[in-house]
Amino acid sequence: MRIAIFVPTDVHSLELAGLMDVFAEANTRVDKAFYEVTIVAEGDSTIRCASGLRVEPDCAFRNYSGNPDTLLVAGSVGVPHSPGRQVIDWLTAIASQTRRYGSVCTGAFVLGSAGLLKGRRVTTHWQFASLLAERFPDAHVEGDRVFLRDGAMITSAGSSAAIDLGLSLVEEDLGREVALYVARRLVVFLKRPGDQSQFSVHLAAQAIDRNRLHDVQQYVLNHPADDLSVAALAKLAAMSTRNFSRVFSQEVGISPSDYVDLTRIDVARFLLEGSRLPIASIAEKSGFGSASAMRRAFVSHVGVTPSDYRDRFRTSGDGARRSLSENG
Known part of the structure; x- marks a missing residue:
C-alpha cells in the first residue's frame, strides 16, 4: 500500500517520525512490505527540521510517480x-x-x-484551531479533537497525535490485532477516542476486547467527579464487585482504584496547565473533592504538589478554557 507523506520545509520531526514508525512496525508484524512510504517534499534537498534533525526526502513532488493509496501532510512547528x-x-x-x-x-x-478543507470537519493543534477557522471559514474546525475522520479525510492534533492517526489507519487496513501489536511496540495506547480533549490520559482503553471494561474506562475519563468507587464501576459493568476487580486488574494491569486515581491526576494536570481555576475548583472538577486530597495524590504519584506543577507547566489557558466551556 503506497503512502505519500508531504513534508513542509520546517516539518515537526516527531510527527513525521511517529507516522513512519507506526507503518514500519506494522510491516514487521505482517512480515512483508505492506506499507510503502515515500517522503515527498517541495524540493529534493535535505530538510532541516525545527528540532535540528535532518531529513532526506525520497523525492520532490514533481518527481513522484503514480497515485498513492493514502496522502498525508505533516505539520510544522507553528503555521x-x-x-x-x-x-x-x-x-x-x-x-x-x-x-x-x-x-x-x-x-x-x-x-x-x-x-481540501471546504465543507469538512477538521481538527488541528488546539493552539492554532482558531486561526485555521479564521483562514478557512468554509471548514468546520473542531479544535479539541485528538483526531477526526470525515469521509476520505482524516486529520489529527499535533505531535504524538500523529501516532493516533497512524494507528487508526493500520487498524483500518490490517485489523485490531496488528494495530495493538504496533501500539505495544511503541509503548502507547491503541486508542484515544477522537472526541477526547487534547490532553494526556495515559490509561485510556487499549488492550481490552471486553466492551464493558472499555465503557467503564471511558466513563471514568469523561466523569472524573462522579462516584467511581469499585462498587459503582462494577455496577456499571454489570458485574459483581469481586469479579470486576479481578477482571479489571487482569486486563488493564492495575486495580480499578489506581486507574481512577491516575485518570483524575491527568485531568487535574490538564486543568493546572491550561486554566486559571483555583486549586480547590480543580480538585472538585477532577474528582478529588478537596485540595488536600489532590495534593496527597500529586505528591504520591507525580512527586510535586499541584501548585508546584502549575508553576512549572502552566500555559496561557486558552485551550483548557475552550474545552471546559464546550464540555461543561
Missing part, C-alpha cells in the same frame, strides 16, 4: 509556510485520486491552501 502554486495543484490532484488523505497538526493549513 507552515504556504508552499508554491505547483505544490498546491499537485496536492489537489493527488488527493482527488487517493482512497484517503489528511494531515497532522498544522499540516491542515496546507490542505486548506489546496482547497
Whole structure:
C-alpha cells in the first residue's frame, strides 16, 4: 500500500517520525512490505527540521510517480509556510485520486491552501484551531479533537497525535490485532477516542476486547467527579464487585482504584496547565473533592504538589478554557 507523506520545509520531526514508525512496525508484524512510504517534499534537498534533525526526502513532488493509496501532510512547528502554486495543484490532484488523505497538526493549513478543507470537519493543534477557522471559514474546525475522520479525510492534533492517526489507519487496513501489536511496540495506547480533549490520559482503553471494561474506562475519563468507587464501576459493568476487580486488574494491569486515581491526576494536570481555576475548583472538577486530597495524590504519584506543577507547566489557558466551556 503506497503512502505519500508531504513534508513542509520546517516539518515537526516527531510527527513525521511517529507516522513512519507506526507503518514500519506494522510491516514487521505482517512480515512483508505492506506499507510503502515515500517522503515527498517541495524540493529534493535535505530538510532541516525545527528540532535540528535532518531529513532526506525520497523525492520532490514533481518527481513522484503514480497515485498513492493514502496522502498525508505533516505539520510544522507553528503555521507552515504556504508552499508554491505547483505544490498546491499537485496536492489537489493527488488527493482527488487517493482512497484517503489528511494531515497532522498544522499540516491542515496546507490542505486548506489546496482547497481540501471546504465543507469538512477538521481538527488541528488546539493552539492554532482558531486561526485555521479564521483562514478557512468554509471548514468546520473542531479544535479539541485528538483526531477526526470525515469521509476520505482524516486529520489529527499535533505531535504524538500523529501516532493516533497512524494507528487508526493500520487498524483500518490490517485489523485490531496488528494495530495493538504496533501500539505495544511503541509503548502507547491503541486508542484515544477522537472526541477526547487534547490532553494526556495515559490509561485510556487499549488492550481490552471486553466492551464493558472499555465503557467503564471511558466513563471514568469523561466523569472524573462522579462516584467511581469499585462498587459503582462494577455496577456499571454489570458485574459483581469481586469479579470486576479481578477482571479489571487482569486486563488493564492495575486495580480499578489506581486507574481512577491516575485518570483524575491527568485531568487535574490538564486543568493546572491550561486554566486559571483555583486549586480547590480543580480538585472538585477532577474528582478529588478537596485540595488536600489532590495534593496527597500529586505528591504520591507525580512527586510535586499541584501548585508546584502549575508553576512549572502552566500555559496561557486558552485551550483548557475552550474545552471546559464546550464540555461543561
